[in-house]
Amino acid sequence: MFTGIITDIGTITASEDRGDRRVTVRTGFDTDGIDLGASIACSGACMTVVEKGPGWFAVDVSAESVRRTAPGMWEAGRQLNLERAMKLGEELGGHIVTGHVDGIARVVGICPEGDSRRIGFAVEAALAPYLAPKGSVTVDGVSLTVNEVADQADGLTHFAINLIPHTQHATTLGGLTEGAAVNIEIDVLARYLGRMEAYRKTHMNV
Numbered sequence: 568m569f570t571g572i573i574t575d576i577g578t579i580t581a582s583e584d585r586g587d588r589r590v591t592v593r594t595g596f597d598t599d600g601i602d603l604g605a606s607i608a609c610s611g612a613c614m615t616v617v618e619k620g621p622g623w624f625a626v627d628v629s630a631e632s633v634r635r636t637a638p639g640m641w642e643a644g645r646q647l648n649l650e651r652a653m654k655l656g657e658e659l660g661g662h663i664v665t666g667h668v669d670g671i672a673r674v675v676g677i678c679p680e681g682d683s684r685r686i687g688f689a690v691e692a693a694l695a696p697y698l699a700p701k702g703s704v705t706v707d708g709v710s711l712t713v714n715e716v717a718d719q720a721d722g723l724t725h726f727a728i729n730l731i732p733h734t735q736h737a738t739t740l741g742g743l744t745e746g747a748a749v750n751i752e753i754d755v756l757a758r759y760l761g762r763m764e765a766y767r768k769t770h771m772n773v
Contacts, residue, residue: 568653569608569664571703571710573738575649577609580623582643587627589617590641594649598624601651606666608650610739611708611750612636613666635668637707637748646739648708662703662710668750669758670694672706674743675725684735685714686743687727690751695724696761697753704728705752709738 574596581591592609598619601607605616607624612635614626628641639645672688679685688706690698698704698716704726705711711728718724735741743749 569613569650569666570653571650571662571664571705571708573648573650573709576739577647577649579641579643579645579647582641587629588633588641589625590628591623591625592647592649593623596649596651598622606652608664608666608708609647610640611648611666611705611752612668637671637750640750648738650708663755664705664708664710664752665755667752669753670751671748672751674745674747674749677743677745680729682732684730685727686730686740687725688749689723689725692722692724694751694753697757698724698726702757703754707739707749709734709740
């Protein structure tokens with residue numbers, strides 16, 4: 568489990584196909600304190616550390632993970648938002664994040680608002696029921712608040728978030744451009760409520 572509070576920006580230094588894809592990430596984390604088998608969220612995708620050394624760690628990315636995450640995110644040179652798994656008793660500064668990517672969104676607009684930036688995203692209709700104004704969403708591993716949601720005539724749904732200067736500098740989101748693809752994880756509570764409602768309609772004839 569994670570909180571969506573990014574604590575490092577890593578850089579992929581190598582990406583090799585070995586059946587799965589072995590991805591090596593340069594990091595500012597103290598890797599002496601990271602166990603093999605530990606979980607690290609990489610731009611919102613929970614990955615298992617399989618190898619490490621001073622200032623770097625490696626993960627194996629399955630074909631399924633490559634398919635479900637933003638195109639090109641596992642290529643050498645790409646930067647990743649990193650978060651280590653939360654520990655019991657730690658402050659929950661964002662919201663509960665599982666590290667499971669639910670879909671891909673694309674940036675449809677970026678507007679300055681004072682020192683902040685308002686960024687609009689488009690997502691497929693399947694995710695629309697799980698997005699609500701003032702609700703939580705995870706974008707490339709970053710816990711954010713949804714400011715507005717608008718369903719479009721083409722079947723897509725647009726939503727917008729605000730990035731304060733700190734988030735622009737402490738995550739990769741400050742470098743987003745129009746058309747960029749990002750990983751989206753919906754709020755886990757919304758996911759369970761959606762499942763409960765679907766079950767109620769199907770099995771209780773309500």
